[in-house]
Amino acid sequence: MPHGKSIGLGLILGVLARVSLLRSDYRQYPTYPHGYTSHLFLGIIAALVGAVSIPALLTKEWTAVTFLVIVAQQFREIRSMERDSLKALEDTQLVTRGSDYIENIARVFETRYYIVIFVAASAAYGVEYGTVFTGFLLGVITYAASILVARTEPLHRSVKVEVAPVNFKGASLYVGDIFIMNVGLEESRSYIAKHGLGAILTPKTETARDTLANLGQRQAILHDVAGILGVKKDLDTPEYTPVARRHIQTGRVGIYLVPEELDSELLTRIINRTPVLESSRGRTLRRQVPR
């Protein structure tokens, strides 16, 4: 087989790239075994497309190249596949992800397949013009560069997170000095005062202030926090719903929830690690406005 080595190495490195990107991130994907299986299978196809594309180009097999391009188009479907499946789960979740977070996750999933195709193609290219070692090296470099470019920014780079006390002034619930909501039931007030957790997010820059203002970003934070700490809430106790409210004057955001696990240190760690969503990233002072 004339191009066996390049296709073989491209396929192997591509599949390895998909496996390493398939890590069960606590935010991105619940550990569904069937989700793993389908993404592994699609990963093999993506790796094959990438690995075969270079030899097909070199041997001027234009029909093959055309077909490979058509197959690559199919990976655009991954985004809608992820979006649909996560949207379908929204109705039955106590704390939803929100459409911004879903869109972000779906985009990440789509991008991972393009990384796989890119890694497989680079490895195949390296083998065609050098040795198996060159191909391996090129594949690894491409993988590292892609990860570097496609990495998500954690919230703590632009936002300071501090634990703040949950307190009441009359029936009004506050986290630190930020008003959250009015709680009418005495029983709920005393329960929240005892079991509630609060944090205040202070933006470090103007753009971070806009990021925090975005409702999708705030819902993503609440979903992550509730997903890990748990929430003491049911449909008939809406006052225990996690809430993120903005302090209009300063742009700070107060986070309130009644968690299953009363761990304020873990709360700050989770918020710090929440990804900054691409769609909610602040743009103030970056936009060019004609004056």
Next chain:
Amino acid sequence: MEITINKVILCAVTDDCAKIQGIPAFIVKSEAARQERAMLLSRILQGAVHDMGNGVLIVVKH
């Protein structure tokens, strides 16, 4: 698909019917009994109870 009405005052619990107009109101004189009634309504209607002060509690669907 489930359709619900949101951002609506479902009912009120008050000590004086003159304070409420246009929405279903439960008249309960004692503060403790008012809290109890509001809690029941909140759980039944899956709405949040808000204290308007002046002896008026409202149940709102958010």
